Amino acid sequence: MKISKYILLFTILFNFNVYGGSEKLIQKMHYEASYEEALKKAEKLNKPLLLLIGQEGCPWCRKFEIKTLTNKDINDKVQENFVPISVLRYKEKDSFPEKFQPKGVPTVLFIEPKEQKVFFKSFGYKSKREYKIELDKALEIFNSKYKI
DSSP states (O other), X not given: OHHHHHHHHHHHHHHHXXXXXXXXXXXXXXXXXXXXXXHHHHHHHTOOEEEEEEOTTOHHHHXXXXXXXXXXXXXXXXXXXXXXXXXXXXXXXXXXXXXXXXXXXSEEEEEETTTTEEEEEEESOOOXXXXXXXXXXXXXXXXXXXXX
């Protein structure tokens, strides 16, 4: 019984301490760190903004980052077609517009940069296959409605 309590305690502490935010995505996967800079870049390149909102201590955010977002094929598709930015829901809440605050995490908002309008949303953990489908849907909507 004591061992299972220690395992549970370790698991909880591990999840709260390991997910330090978007550092890996910003540094290794080339996600933007500043909403304003990402917005300018998206406007200039005529690409949609991909706003990934996570939360410290969120095991689903961590799983999404490790199993899906850091996959080379997924990241190549993201980098080629979007301007990605990663923020933390509470820790960095003042670094992006309040209207984009999600009810749950992880949340990915696809935003048209000129009007800053969300045109597609993705909620929760997605496998590589599921997320690729989401990326394709978002790209199709952007290209049909907003691409010049």
